[in-house]
Amino acid sequence: MEKLEFGTTILIDVILLRNVNKITYIVGASDDQLVYRKLLSHEQVPSCADKKSSSQSISAHNSAIRDLTAIKNTIYSCSFDETVKSWELSNTGLRWQRTYKLQSPERLDSSLWCMSSCPERNLFATGSFCGTISVFDSRSGDRAIATYRPHSVIVTKLAMNTEHILSVGKDNTMSVWDQRAGRTMKSITFPGEGVPMSVSMRRDWVFIGDSRAKLHLVNPNDFEIVKSYSTEHTEDITGVQLTHGCLITSSMDRTVRIWSPTDPPKPIATLRTEFGIFSMDYLNDTLAVSGCNKIVVWRPKSTSVDGSL
Numbered sequence: 001m002e003k004l005e006f007g008t009t010i011l012i013d014v015i016l017l018r019n020v021n022k023i024t025y026i027v028g029a030s031d032d033q034l035v036y037r038k039l040l041s042h043e044q045v046p047s048c049a050d051k052k053s054s055s056q057s058i059s060a061h062n063s064a065i066r067d068l069t070a071i072k073n074t075i076y077s078c079s080f081d082e083t084v085k086s087w088e089l090s091n092t093g094l095r096w097q098r099t100y101k102l103q104s105p106e107r108l109d110s111s112l113w114c115m116s117s118c119p120e121r122n123l124f125a126t127g128s129f130c131g132t133i134s135v136f137d138s139r140s141g142d143r144a145i146a147t148y149r150p151h152s153v154i155v156t157k158l159a160m161n162t163e164h165i166l167s168v169g170k171d172n173t174m175s176v177w178d179q180r181a182g183r184t185m186k187s188i189t190f191p192g193e194g195v196p197m198s199v200s201m202r203r204d205w206v207f208i209g210d211s212r213a214k215l216h217l218v219n220p221n222d223f224e225i226v227k228s229y230s231t232e233h234t235e236d237i238t239g240v241q242l243t244h245g246c247l248i249t250s251s252m253d254r255t256v257r258i259w260s261p262t263d264p265p266k267p268i269a270t271l272r273t274e275f276g277i278f279s280m281d282y283l284n285d286t287l288a289v290s291g292c293n294k295i296v297v298w299r300p301k302s303t304s305v306d307g308s309l
Contacts, residue, residue: 001298012290016068016075017283018089024286025089027075028295029065034058034077034087036094039286039297056093060085069117069124071138078112078126084136100142102126102134116158116165123179125165127155133167133177150175150184159201166223168196168208176223186223190216198249200240205261209237209249215265229264232257239280239289250280250289271298 012035016027028035036056061079069076075087075094084100102110108130117124122138131151134144151169159166164185165177172195176186190196194210206218213233217226231237231249239250246268247259254273259265275291282288287298 001296011292012278012295013064013066014068014279015281015288015290015295016070017281017286017288018070018073018075019284020073020089021091023091024284026288026295026297027068027089027094028290029060029068029077031064032059032061032079034060034065034075034094036089037295038091039299058094060087060096063111066112067114069115071117071119071122071124074138076115076117076124076138078115080111082110082112082128084112084115084124084126086138098142100136100144102128102144103147108132113154114156114158116160118160118162120162121179123160125158125160127151127158127167127169129154131155131169131171133158133165135165135179146182148177148184150177150187156195156197157199159199159206161201161203164223166199166201166206168199170195172196174208174218174223188223188225191225191228197236198238198240200242200247202242205242207240207242207247209240211236213237213251213253215240215249217263227263231265232267232270235276238277241280241282243282248280248282248287250277252276252278256280256287256289 012028012030014029018025024039026037038054061081063080065077065079067078073089078084082102086097087094111129112126114127125135132149135146137145152171154170155167157168167175172190178185194212196208196210198209200207206220208216213231215229219226233251235252241248247261250256256271258269277289278291280289
């Protein structure tokens with residue numbers, strides 16, 4: 001386990017893992033800052049250039065950054081300042097590329113809360129405070145190619161694939177947008193009192209975690225809720241990751257839990273942290289979580305290193 005700590009108490013709201021040229025990079029967002037870290041393996045001896053470029057913190061927005069996503073080697077950040085910015089990720093850090101502006105609905109708060117991407121189609125989408133979703137083509141201009149409003153309040157999470165955009169909101173609803181038809185194909189209300197907080201969508205499975213520590217299994221063919229499961233978490237499920245071999249959930253209760261992808265999911269292991277987990281990401285056997293002024297990374301022991309930002 002690798003702990004990356006900051007010198008002051010700051011909230012690391014979101015974290016993203018990327019792999020470029022066999023090197024793993026971690027990008028986090030704290031307030032208006034983007035934080036970059038290169039994770040060298042145990043076998044790698046850092047050069048002078050590595051030491052200079054292994055970490056970076058830049059003022060990226062005029063207000064708090066709420067979410068991150070990526071298409072290939074480009075990182076996208078969205079903020080309360082109603083903009084999306086794209087950043088080239090390289091061996092030397094992050095470099096600004098473009099600013100995307102939203103066309104705010106009249107008298108509505110379009111502060112951005114979440115985003116997702118579909119690398120296969122070079123598309124990304126944002127969800128806002130007022131319930132609006134905007135879709136952008138990363139190959140074209142800085143304006144949205146589609147905008148719709150499926151929620152009455154905050155869009156808490158988005159997930160995309162080549163056909164659909166799935167969104168959940170604080171109005172306790174889930175909406176599914178048909179990208180090819182350009183229309184909403186499904187809108188349902190969640191059972192119980194839990195607010196949907198996290199989403200993982202794969203071809204055969206969709207899992208949604210809520211604020212009452214429940215997991216909901218959704219059929220990706222008709223987007224109906226198949227089953228709902230109680231978990232061993234005691235607070236909000238802030239992250240859900242479906243891998244080929246397991247289901248991973250993170251929570252404000254300071255734990256990461258690993259489950260079998262079965263009906264019902266069966267517990268395999270529990271990882272504990274010292275802080276409530278705001279965000280989680282998993283890539284190539286690397287698991288990272290973030291919270292109040294800390295990032296914790298789990299990797300295979302052969303590549304484990306210690307460091308701080």
